[in-house]
Amino acid sequence: MTINRRTFLKYSAAGAGALSLSGFAAPALATGEIMPKSGPRVVVIGGGWGGATAAKYIRMQDPGIEVLMIESEPVFRSCPISNWVIGGLKTMADITVGYDALASRHGVKVIQDTVVAIEPDRSRVRTGAGAIAYDRLIVSPGISMIYDEIEGLEGNVGVFPAAWKAGAETQQLRDELQAMADGGTVVLSVPLGPYRCPPGPYERISLIADYLRRNKPRSKIVVLDANQKIVSKGKLFKAAWDAYYGDIIDYRPDNKVIGVDPTTKTLMTDFDEVRADVANVIPPQRANDLLAPSGLRPGGKRWAPVDPWTYESTVHGGIHITGDSTDAATVGGVPKSGFMANSMGKVAAAAAVALLGGGAPARPSMANTCYSLVSAEEGISVTAVYDWDDESGKMAGIKGAKGLSPGRSNLVARNADDWAKAIWSDMLG
Numbered sequence: 001m002t003i004n005r006r007t008f009l010k011y012s013a014a015g016a017g018a019l020s021l022s023g024f025a026a027p028a029l030a031t032g033e034i035m036p037k038s039g040p041r042v043v044v045i046g047g048g049w050g051g052a053t054a055a056k057y058i059r060m061q062d063p064g065i066e067v068l069m070i071e072s073e074p075v076f077r078s079c080p081i082s083n084w085v086i087g088g089l090k091t092m093a094d095i096t097v098g099y100d101a102l103a104s105r106h107g108v109k110v111i112q113d114t115v116v117a118i119e120p121d122r123s124r125v126r127t128g129a130g131a132i133a134y135d136r137l138i139v140s141p142g143i144s145m146i147y148d149e150i151e152g153l154e155g156n157v158g159v160f161p162a163a164w165k166a167g168a169e170t171q172q173l174r175d176e177l178q179a180m181a182d183g184g185t186v187v188l189s190v191p192l193g194p195y196r197c198p199p200g201p202y203e204r205i206s207l208i209a210d211y212l213r214r215n216k217p218r219s220k221i222v223v224l225d226a227n228q229k230i231v232s233k234g235k236l237f238k239a240a241w242d243a244y245y246g247d248i249i250d251y252r253p254d255n256k257v258i259g260v261d262p263t264t265k266t267l268m269t270d271f272d273e274v275r276a277d278v279a280n281v282i283p284p285q286r287a288n289d290l291l292a293p294s295g296l297r298p299g300g301k302r303w304a305p306v307d308p309w310t311y312e313s314t315v316h317g318g319i320h321i322t323g324d325s326t327d328a329a330t331v332g333g334v335p336k337s338g339f340m341a342n343s344m345g346k347v348a349a350a351a352a353v354a355l356l357g358g359g360a361p362a363r364p365s366m367a368n369t370c371y372s373l374v375s376a377e378e379g380i381s382v383t384a385v386y387d388w389d390d391e392s393g394k395m396a397g398i399k400g401a402k403g404l405s406p407g408r409s410n411l412v413a414r415n416a417d418d419w420a421k422a423i424w425s426d427m428l429g
Contacts, residue, residue: 034130040065040356043125043134045115045290047071047099049338050140050322052427053345054352059106061353067107068134070127072114075099076428077166080338080371081420083200086163086174087207088215089376095166097424105429115141118294120316136352139296140323140345141288143196149284151259151268159262160281164196176278177208182216184277187267189257190225191284194303196324196336199232199382201225201282203372206237209245210375220248222274224267226256232335233372233380233404240374240408257281287325296321303327308395309388310351310361311344320348332394334386340368342423343386363388366395371416379413381405 044055047069055069076097084090102108117126124133145162147154161169177186186208190201205223212219230237230253241249252272259268266275287304291297295315297304304321305314308331313319323341334340343366351361366386373379384402386395405412 032130033124033133034127035068035132037066037133037135040135041133042067042136042138042352042356043132044069044138044140045118045125046140046142046323047073047076047110048140048142048323049341049427050345050348051138052076052099052102053342054138054140054320054322054349055108056102056106056427057346057349058353059108061350062357063107065353065356066109068109068111068132069099069102070111070113070115070125070132071099072112073167074112076424077170078338078420078424079164079166079197079200081416082163082166082170083204083207084373085166085170086177086204087211087373087376088174088178089207089373092166092171095420097428099428101429115290118290118296118319120294120296120319123318135318136356137319138345138348138352139291139319139321139325140341141290141325143285143287143324144289146284146286150257150281152262153260153281153283156260156262159265160260160267160279162282163280164200164282164285173278173280177211180216180219180277183218184216185219185275186212186221186278186280187274187276188221188223188280189267189282190223190227191282192226192256193231194328194336195282195285197338197370198335199237199370199372202230202232202237203374204280205249205251206240206245206372206374207376209241209248212248213245214376220250222250222276223252224255224257224269224274225251225253228254232370233382236380236404236408237372237374240378240380244375285324287321287327291321291325297325301327303329305330308332308393309364310355311348312351320352322348330394332386332389332392332396334366334395335368335370337368337370339370339423340366342427343367345427364395369419371412371419373413373416374408377410377413378408379405379410379416380408381412381415 078095099110113127163169163173255269286302287297311320322344324336347364354361369383389396
């Protein structure tokens with residue numbers, strides 16, 4: 001069962017009595033500490049791919065550790081597979097999973113609230129309802145968009161939705177595509193890497209083009225890519241585009257969007273101005289801004305440095321950081337993907353359990369699988385396994401344990417759907 005902020009505030013105001021949820025003691029006033037500790041506790045910030053996984057796996061490994069997972073959203077919405085919603089292959093309901101099983105099956109105390117500060121010196125986090133103490137903290141907050149690097153974008157996101165966090169913008173982009181007249185122009189921008197889900201923009205391009213081909217054949221999609229080429233699964237995407245979307249996709253590499261005009265829905269690069277009927281601007285990204293005030297994302301840095309053996313912050317001890325916020329310069333050459341966040345969550349969970357018990361964390365290993373649809377029927381994939389590299393002190397891909405699918409196929413597309421359902425269950429079931 002989840003506890004939301006309204007419940008927090010209700011019992012904070014009362015100041016006495018017992019909560020009727022999982023036997024929680026009544027918290028103190030909202031201005032002070034709430035939910036006092038009675039034993040070893042790990043607080044997890046973020047109920048996404050890394051956070052939910054870590055919360056569940058800590059409880060599976062040691063039920064004696066209290067786990068509190070703080071998440072602002074009432075449900076999990078999957079960024080992987082959200083492109084399928086935009087392309088009309090799934091609905092938002094299809095990519096939404098509740099947190100009830102984490103509480104009922106695994107005893108994770110799920111708190112719906114927003115973390116407003118991390119206080120490493122006091123081993124606590126502050127939420128809208130008060131302060132919560134921890135023995136170890138796992139932070140998996142995802143990304144923040146850097147809107148101010150594109151002139152005119154900040155304050156006009158509603159005109160140029162990114163849809164790079166599954167939610168309202170995902171549905172907005174889907175609705176705009178449906179409403180666009182046949183013959184209209186979709187413009188999509190790709191930022192310079194690193195960014196969340198390297199092949200994600202190219203899958204989205206494919207599925208938008210597939211939707212246009214089927215429903216609005218006189219329309220086209222113009223792609224303004226800040227990178228010099230397709231950054232992931234390039235040959236496979238290009239082959240599919242050449243086969244299916246030659247008259248639909250206008251791909252322009254080395255075209256970084258530097259400004260937008262909301263009055264005319266125009267995107268500007270150093271070379272051109274392109275007017276859109278539907279505009280999808282994916283901005284540059286960095287580790288979530290929650291990490292900056294405490295120094296977990298050091299000043300002037302885009303990402304949070306960690307020790308990849310435990311995913312413990314190199315800035316503050318006792319705090320593990322997982323998922324897209326982590327700095328590849330310290331982790332190693334791993335992608336910012338949902339599967340990788342899931343793997344990091346498991347490594348961080350095992351490390352936290354070992355350290356709380358006075359033991360040594362085990363040698364880490366991780367895997368990644370990433371599926372992308374290139375049409376409604378066909379998909380492509382990439383897989384890799386990563387192990388600790390003694391020489392570099394980072395994670396490194398194992399030779400012979402990585403590779404691309406040989407081509408696009410219906411089988412890979414079916415596997416992608418099965419994979420999503422299986423990994424959601426692994427995280428949340």
